[in-house]
Amino acid sequence: RRLQICPTRLPEPGGAREGSSRWGWGYPRRPPAVAMAGAAWPLSAAAGLLPASLSLTLLLGSLVVVLVLGVAAVFLEHIRKIGCMHSIERTAVSDAFFEDPGSLKKVPCPSIFDPAEKYISLIVPAYNEECRLPEALTETLNYLKQRSSADKSFTYEVLIVDDGSTDRTSKVAFEYVKKHNIDNVRVLLLGRNHGKGEAVRKGMLHSRGQLLLMLDADGATKVTDLAKLEAEVRHTLNPIPCC
Incomplete structure (x- = not known):
């Protein structure tokens, strides 16, 4: 223990007198046990009274x-x-960027977070679709050009996502970019195969349309049904009251 300065009773010369004290070195006196018990009593009493x-x-x-x-x-x-x-x-x-085969320049990719620049974006995931891709793209682009000629507000883009193909899929796709220009047809090269779901996701992240639609590269999805799909989308977003 540390020594503290405290009042202690020291014997007076000639005998101690009652009530006399001096300052000196010593240990602090402990409080009497009765005082400690008295201090603890209110706490125990309060605990007992707590419901x-x-x-x-x-x-x-x-x-x-x-x-x-x-x-x-x-x-x-x-x-x-x-x-x-x-x-x-x-x-x-x-x-990311797109390659323009016409000018051999890299076109920066847009972001889905940016304001829309086109009415609709058609995302076409393709993996080793060298043989079936031309028929699907020809049918799709002919339909889109007809719609655009009849309605100037109908703007579009076709985004072909080459999901790491090992055949000539990308070369076939770039031929359509040359024919229809890079503003309407674009090719996104993933480098390696990620799977159809990831290819669609990547394409949508780089799209510019208000509406985003996935088309199969083998022509399983008919683009001529687009008008019906648009009508359903408008009905869902703006339902007609029943009464």
């Missing part, structure tokens, strides 16, 4: 507060991760 129902209520309230704070923390972390994912997507989109 059991109130104690249970306080416990449940504490648990609810902890639970709410935990849920809030998980929710905020989820929002943070979503923000990070969107930031990564924006960076990835801004770094």
